[in-house]
Amino acid sequence: MSSLADLPVLGVGLGYRAPFRADLFANRERVDFLEIVADHYFAASREKLDELDLLANHFTLIPHGLDLSIGSAEGIDGAYLDQFAALIERLDPPYWSEHLAFTRAGGVSIGHLACLPYTREAVDIVVRNIETVRRRIALPLILENITASVLIPGAEMDEPEFVGAVLEEADCGWLCDVTNLFTNAFNQGLDAAAGLDRWPWERVVQMHFAGGRFSDGFLLDTHDGLTSPEVWRLLEQALARSNAKGIILERDERPPPFDELLGELDQARAIGRRLGRWP
Amino acid sequence: MALGEVQAALARLFTDEAARIAFLKDPPGAGRALGLDASDAATLAQMAPQALRRFAGALQAKRVQEARKRMPLTAQALGDSFAEHWRAAAASPAKGAGRVAEAQALARRLATLAKTKALAPAWIGDLASYEAAFVEAAQRRCGLRLRLFRFPVGTIAAPLSAGAPVGEIGRRLTLGVWARWPGGRLWHRLWGVSVA
Numbered sequence: 001m002s003s004l005a006d007l008p009v010l011g012v013g014l015g016y017r018a019p020f021r022a023d024l025f026a027n028r029e030r031v032d033f034l035e036i037v038a039d040h041y042f043a044a045s046r047e048k049l050d051e052l053d054l055l056a057n058h059f060t061l062i063p064h065g066l067d068l069s070i071g072s073a074e075g076i077d078g079a080y081l082d083q084f085a086a087l088i089e090r091l092d093p094p095y096w097s098e099h100l101a102f103t104r105a106g107g108v109s110i111g112h113l114a115c116l117p118y119t120r121e122a123v124d125i126v127v128r129n130i131e132t133v134r135r136r137i138a139l140p141l142i143l144e145n146i147t148a149s150v151l152i153p154g155a156e157m158d159e160p161e162f163v164g165a166v167l168e169e170a171d172c173g174w175l176c177d178v179t180n181l182f183t184n185a186f187n188q189g190l191d192a193a194a195g196l197d198r199w200p201w202e203r204v205v206q207m208h209f210a211g212g213r214f215s216d217g218f219l220l221d222t223h224d225g226l227t228s229p230e231v232w233r234l235l236e237q238a239l240a241r242s243n244a245k246g247i248i249l250e251r252d253e254r255p256p257p258f259d260e261l262l263g264e265l266d267q268a269r270a271i272g273r274r275l276g277r278w279p
Numbered sequence: 280m281a282l283g284e285v286q287a288a289l290a291r292l293f294t295d296e297a298a299r300i301a302f303l304k305d306p307p308g309a310g311r312a313l314g315l316d317a318s319d320a321a322t323l324a325q326m327a328p329q330a331l332r333r334f335a336g337a338l339q340a341k342r343v344q345e346a347r348k349r350m351p352l353t354a355q356a357l358g359d360s361f362a363e364h365w366r367a368a369a370a371s372p373a374k375g376a377g378r379v380a381e382a383q384a385l386a387r388r389l390a391t392l393a394k395t396k397a398l399a400p401a402w403i404g405d406l407a408s409y410e411a412a413f414v415e416a417a418q419r420r421c422g423l424r425l426r427l428f429r430f431p432v433g434t435i436a437a438p439l440s441a442g443a444p445v446g447e448i449g450r451r452l453t454l455g456v457w458a459r460w461p462g463g464r465l466w467h468r469l470w471g472v473s474v475a
Contacts, residue, residue, distance in 0.1 A: 043418060043419070043420050045417055045459070045464065045465055046459075046462060046463055046464040046465075047464060047465070071286075072286065073282040073283035073286055074283055074286075102286055104290070105283070105286035105287045105289065105290040106283075106286070106287025106288075106290050106291065107287075108287070108290035108291060108294055108295075109377055110290050110293050110294055110338065111294070111338060111341070111342050111345075112293075112337075112338045112341055112342075114286075114289060114290070114293060114334075117280065117282070117285070119280060119282075121280055121282050122282060125282060149330065149333060149334040149337060150326065150327070150330040150331055150333070150334040151326075151327070151330065152285070152289065152323075152326065153322050153323060153324075153325035153326050154280050154322040154323075154325075218333065220337065253344075
């Protein structure tokens with residue numbers, strides 16, 4: 001825990017996507033740090049690595065993985081881990097992040113984050129996999145709560161208890177995706193704000209927020225629109241409970257004028273300042 | 280719960296349409312067929328069918344969207360039918376299938392359909408194969424790849440890249456070369472091939 005508390009304050013940043021590049025450099029002073037999708041730079045071409053070096057020369061970069069599959073019972077893919085380790089060595093970030101999920105099993109690549117069953121066995125497997133990962137990458141790892149589009153039957157606990165158990169037993173930081181918290185609560189007919197006390201706020205290192213959209217009464221985590229007022233409220237409540245070092249806005253689809261993103265970053269920064277999280 | 284077996288079954292249900300249809304018809308039976316014991320099959324059978332359909336649909340939509348980004352010219356040439364062809368090519372992914380295998384599967388399907396005149400234009404398979412070669416080259420740190428096309432793919436790609444319609448295109452054997460030294464930039468050229 002002490003190593004998490006000692007991590008540097010990063011402020012408010014953006015999930016890097018190539019279409020933003022020119023605007024990003026034109027507005028350098030309004031973006032405190034960047035999160036990059038680590039997988040985009042594995043076995044990367046010279047062109048991609050040049051891009052990465054350019055970004056690294058101007059921003060603190062946090063590598064964020066998609067396909068480590070930390071919850072796979074069959075263990076961690078050593079080749080994938082080696083690629084992640086090489087990227088971390090190249091960037092020397094303060095920490096790195098992944099999702100509390102599985103993406104591969106039985107030789108099938110799912111291509112997306114799948115929910116783990118909230119069971120004791122799954123907690124043990126994630127903790128075991130994190131130990132494997134730590135033998136290769138000593139840098140602090142933080143894990144993100146995902147959107148639980150399909151809940152796996154057989155749960156022995158609920159999501160806050162599951163996330164708390166994994167983070168506690170693995171001594172890991174939490175990448176709290178506030179939009180995912182809200183999305184899961186909404187889709188399960190729960191009040192996200194009412195259940196906030198059950199989450200492991202003392203383990204938060206970083207946060208994510210984004211806009212989603214409704215489809216047939218179901219809320220989807222689409223990262224393609226403005227952040228909703230409900231998520232803004234939840235972000236403020238979450239930040240008040242935690243000592244987050246940084247917040248990242250995620251925008252993957254339907255990129256808006258860059259000013260819209262900067263406006264959301266300013267709004268998040270103002271919340272953090274009001275709560276005394278950063279200057 | 281044997282988590283490894285359950286995850287393997289879930290991975291199939293999320294990505295394999297045939298397995299999913301069987302599961303939705305007979306959840307416990309399909310669970311057993313996917314290698315689960317009776318207890319885990321009964322547990323998994325409680326999965327909400329609507330949630331499974333929704334997740335599989337969202338997953339497929341995401342993969343189609345990513346495929347569109349990787350093969351933008353093919354997507355542009357096919358228009359709305361790109362998603363239908365991608366789904367048909369990637370409905371039951373092979374073990375370990377990734378973006379390269381998916382791109383190649385789509386290219387093979389389009390080439391087969393174009394050869395039998397079931398799909399127009401005749402060059403669509405070559406265009407997909409051309410873009411699939413870039414997907415493959417982007418994944419390789421080094422190496423040399425040669426591809427022979429029946430149509431002048433560069434002439435087809437140029438107007439599509441500019442968002443313009445492609446005019447009448449006749450056959451012309453074209454050789455594509457993709458090369459990369461270890462750690463170097465990708466080098467690519469196309470040549471028209473004259474057959475004596």
